[in-house]
Amino acid sequence: MSAKPSDDPPAKVRVQADPFDAGAEAHALAAGRCDIGAVVTFTGLCRDEGGRLEALELEHYPGMAEEEIGRVADQARQRWPLLGLTIIHRYGLIRPGESIVLVVAASSHRRAAFEAAEFLMDYLKTRAPFWKKEHLKERGAGGWVAATVADDTAAERW
Amino acid sequence: MSAKPSDDPPAKVRVQADPFDAGAEAHALAAGRCDIGAVVTFTGLCRDEGGRLEALELEHYPGMAEEEIGRVADQARQRWPLLGLTIIHRYGLIRPGESIVLVVAASSHRRAAFEAAEFLMDYLKTRAPFWKKEHLKERGAGGWVAATVADDTAAERW
Amino acid sequence: MKLIYFAWVRERIGRNEEEIFPPAAVVTVADLARWLAGRGEEYANAFADPDVVRAAIDRRHVQPGAPIAGAREIAFFPPMTGG
């Protein structure tokens, strides 16, 4: 499948400390349109790792974070015929149960929306300049979360 | 991957004429929980097919629709370790831009949530007893939408 | 037993549902479809391509070879187009 990003609405990319409203973002993407047949929304949340975790601290590279997400978004828009795309990534202190990242991909058919959303998450995991540090309930500041081979492998699928 | 459906919360399955709020359903699934790391929400919407379509009329088999969706949901819960699952399918007259179907799958990791949501949509397309009839702007009642080979092929992947 | 029809199968036959009493020789879903097709033009039209029409017994999908004995409700319908 091919698509011309120049004809599509640009991706909406935001890097912010504040929480976001996933439902409102997904709704905004499709509101007033009659050509969208499928909207896939991915929300990544902070887990407490079996009660061990007090919070995650997300450090990011200001400027590059937005730019790199924008580049990954452009890749997705070149590979799939998307009719809308929103990506939001939070930084700062995030508690278990809170959202960290949002990807909303809209297309006329479901396969493109699913594939683009999954591609974007795989790529954000390995290319977006964010680093997670654990804050533990028991001992305070824990270590930096290690990158996983599984995430690298997932990104190499595409 | 394996999971014991008996230990999981049951899937929430609804077949209804009324619209639904995708964001509220996704939020309800994860609210108050700290073990969910990924929520994938799929919304299927009515397209106007380039302005041709006035509305879709969805006929369904009352009783069997809920039961068959429940069976497909059980299959998904057996194949992936889901921490929450909501499926809503509308029937009746649906206008372009309105939502038709919702799948929300929650898991601790993204791969299971993505795969389960995609599996569910592929299976709902070919197994849930719903039939779409087109109402055209120009000539009134159109024909019944034909099942596509692509949908059958998609369901056979799993 | 009760028969129930959906979508263009329903429209071609001209009714939503009916009670039927097929002869003993009608054993499978495929037998039933053939027997129905012989009941008149509207049925013949609905079952013109027997490979296309799908069936459910008591709200579960079945193959053409499925026995109908003991069924309370048998549904005939086109390939599904939900989702």
Add this chain to the structure above:
Amino acid sequence: MKLIYFAWVRERIGRNEEEIFPPAAVVTVADLARWLAGRGEEYANAFADPDVVRAAIDRRHVQPGAPIAGAREIAFFPPMTGG
């Protein structure tokens, strides 16, 4: 040129950023990492496993062999764990 550090690279070096003036023999990102590692224990510690530390030049990911000539800002950081 300006160097900028993130996560445990930043913590080990003990600063967020600094201006540096490497000698002309430092041509690539890998050269720069080796040169930095020789500046003291905290740098040696940060670049102990040079295959692990990633780099960006002017906010774009680069490979160790990338030339640093003309760079305004070079960042060093561990493998990313966002998403």
